[in-house]
Amino acid sequence: MYLHTKRLPIKSTLSCLIACMSQGSYAEEVLPEVQRLAPIVVEATRTDRTVLETPASAYYLNQDQQNSLNVNLSETLKGVPGLQLNNRENYAQDLQISMRGFGARSTFGVRGVRLYVDGIPATMPDGQGQTSNIDLNSLDHIEVLSGPFSSLYGNSSGGTILTTSREGQGTDSLTLGYSAGSQNKGQANMVLQGGSEHASEPSYIISSSYFDTDGYRDHSDANKVLTNAKLTWNLDDGSKINWINNYVKIDAADPGGLTRTQWEENPKQVVPNVIKYNARKDIEQIQTGLTWNKPIDDLNEIYAMVYAGQRSVTQYQSTPDSSQSGVNHAGGVIDFDRNYYGTDVRWTGKEVLPNLKLIAGIAIDAMTEERYGYENFIGTTQFGVKGKLRRDEDNTLWNLDPYLQASYAVNDAVNVDAGLRYSNIHFKTEDHYIVGENKDNSGKTTYDKVLPSVALSWKVIPELMTYVSYAQGFETPTFTEMAYPADGSTNKFDLKPSESETYEIGAKANSTLGQFTAAAFYTTTENDIVSAGNDNGRSTFRNAGKTLRQGLELAWHKNVWRDLSAQASYSYIDAKFDADIPAEGGVAAIPKNNHIPGIAKNQAFLSLGWKPEQGFNAGVDVRYSDKIYVNDANSDTAPSYVVTAANMGYRWAIDDWAFNTFARVDNLFDKNYSGSVIVNDSTKPYGRYFEPAEGRNWSAGLSITKAF
Numbered sequence: 001m002y003l004h005t006k007r008l009p010i011k012s013t014l015s016c017l018i019a020c021m022s023q024g025s026y027a028e029e030v031l032p033e034v035q036r037l038a039p040i041v042v043e044a045t046r047t048d049r050t051v052l053e054t055p056a057s058a059y060y061l062n063q064d065q066q067n068s069l070n071v072n073l074s075e076t077l078k079g080v081p082g083l084q085l086n087n088r089e090n091y092a093q094d095l096q097i098s099m100r101g102f103g104a105r106s107t108f109g110v111r112g113v114r115l116y117v118d119g120i121p122a123t124m125p126d127g128q129g130q131t132s133n134i135d136l137n138s139l140d141h142i143e144v145l146s147g148p149f150s151s152l153y154g155n156s157s158g159g160t161i162l163t164t165s166r167e168g169q170g171t172d173s174l175t176l177g178y179s180a181g182s183q184n185k186g187q188a189n190m191v192l193q194g195g196s197e198h199a200s201e202p203s204y205i206i207s208s209s210y211f212d213t214d215g216y217r218d219h220s221d222a223n224k225v226l227t228n229a230k231l232t233w234n235l236d237d238g239s240k241i242n243w244i245n246n247y248v249k250i251d252a253a254d255p256g257g258l259t260r261t262q263w264e265e266n267p268k269q270v271v272p273n274v275i276k277y278n279a280r281k282d283i284e285q286i287q288t289g290l291t292w293n294k295p296i297d298d299l300n301e302i303y304a305m306v307y308a309g310q311r312s313v314t315q316y317q318s319t320p321d322s323s324q325s326g327v328n329h330a331g332g333v334i335d336f337d338r339n340y341y342g343t344d345v346r347w348t349g350k351e352v353l354p355n356l357k358l359i360a361g362i363a364i365d366a367m368t369e370e371r372y373g374y375e376n377f378i379g380t381t382q383f384g385v386k387g388k389l390r391r392d393e394d395n396t397l398w399n400l401d402p403y404l405q406a407s408y409a410v411n412d413a414v415n416v417d418a419g420l421r422y423s424n425i426h427f428k429t430e431d432h433y434i435v436g437e438n439k440d441n442s443g444k445t446t447y448d449k450v451l452p453s454v455a456l457s458w459k460v461i462p463e464l465m466t467y468v469s470y471a472q473g474f475e476t477p478t479f480t481e482m483a484y485p486a487d488g489s490t491n492k493f494d495l496k497p498s499e500s501e502t503y504e505i506g507a508k509a510n511s512t513l514g515q516f517t518a519a520a521f522y523t524t525t526e527n528d529i530v531s532a533g534n535d536n537g538r539s540t541f542r543n544a545g546k547t548l549r550q551g552l553e554l555a556w557h558k559n560v561w562r563d564l565s566a567q568a569s570y571s572y573i574d575a576k577f578d579a580d581i582p583a584e585g586g587v588a589a590i591p592k593n594n595h596i597p598g599i600a601k602n603q604a605f606l607s608l609g610w611k612p613e614q615g616f617n618a619g620v621d622v623r624y625s626d627k628i629y630v631n632d633a634n635s636d637t638a639p640s641y642v643v644t645a646a647n648m649g650y651r652w653a654i655d656d657w658a659f660n661t662f663a664r665v666d667n668l669f670d671k672n673y674s675g676s677v678i679v680n681d682s683t684k685p686y687g688r689y690f691e692p693a694e695g696r697n698w699s700a701g702l703s704i705t706k707a708f
Contacts, residue, residue, distance in 0.1 A: 102158020179701025514558030
């Protein structure tokens, strides 16, 4: 939406400004454009190798020429094979993200996939994450790491997504932009940035935006304030410091799901309880973090990161008052305040032995949480308000994960990479709501596992590399998933962590025919955490004995002619229960070979774009998603769909001024489809699985940059 911005002469007040704030497209595919750019280095595996030399499914996405609103990650994170990203059209519940099927169970937030923003975790130690604090207006690039090597990041690493903000550069400049769209969408944004001529002064970028919308569906209006600031010092001794501050506040109504009949009759409608109890969520989060890189000498380097943040959430669910009479019911209002903090310190030795690179580090993360539950009514006349207290507990969670990586060049063509991480997560709950038959639910537990990974790569010729890899994965239940045991018991620590093994074989090529990647994988999981039902927002979970995921991922990119580029990707994921899962309490049995719900078996993406630096630009993309089963019984599906989007824009510069305009249409042919599903929903009326996607919709915007 905006051009690269440049710098204003305000360094004397910058630190104070950042402290005050602390208080309160589509992307290019993984591989570089051979005709223009030097090889892109992937940092996700920490070995700093080019995409072609990385023995893993790693994808690098530049964030230039988006031609979009820049509000949701779903606008830009398209076409990555194996990644399923669904927009719920519900800002109260975040995007639905799964990678190779991991995370598909999530009814809100992100599970099974780890998220990082400027090196700082956006995923809590228990594996629960959110994308709400990712600022697309100041984003530089995204790295996506899937497959075995994701286990380098510890718990809940079915995949890893790392986003990085731009650094200030050049002269000072100010960018002002406004974009609007269907459903009264509107975003006003400001980007202030500049480089630095002296090591004692930081380069900086400050981005702030306000977004609001009436929402596609009834009762789905939302507004969002987001501010992101990044200061960068490149010191004379070669070290580099980044200081990142982030603030986000969201107020969003929650439309919930619909039955198939309701969706087909009117996809914009909501059920009466959503209105009666005014289902909604208020979120406020603030965080700060520092990263530091220090070369000790030509062969040794130190990296350190430290962060801290606070997150507050109040959620009003549509749970009817008649359902809240149970002894152990926690009410229809969730209210918590969470403090989180951590550090990651590592050393890199480039030639510990000839041709051997070693990385040794330790990651420490922790969070403390005060969680309350209230009835969402008072008496028989007031609904959608805080009523009587039904939950009062303090939760503590921390991990201390040492890790070691090694990369050994056997010769110029063969390389061996290995990793080892000891992941251990400590849960503790102190229950303060002990009333009548509601007994003391205090307790604690520890989950731990050693996570090995290894890869062998062979550069057959300079333009072709093949690899094989293996790793073990580990995923604990989150505190939220422990909240409501599926069988009605009071022991929230009954859920076991899931443990997986993944084998992968892949190839990467770069030639006159374009850049091509292919990967085939086979993943077995024991004690997979699966949904055991969702009742008016009360999600329950249980363990499945065995599951199997196997598939194929293909990606291709080529600069066809001058500024014309083409891109395509395809994913096949066969995700099934690999053993009969017996009935448990009121939860039905699952027969072997049933499909794991929430996962599209086939996905495909194709785009064509004309992307010059200046002047007219345009693009079109087509996305296909296979049908998605809505529950473990495989009794119904969200149908397959094909959607098309088209965009155009114009960029020009006059002296110290630069202008950028864009217009786009999404769902060009007005396809009526379900953008996501609420897995195993058991809300009355039964089968409210479907979250309808927006029909044909438009957006347009203008930004103006002034350099000083």
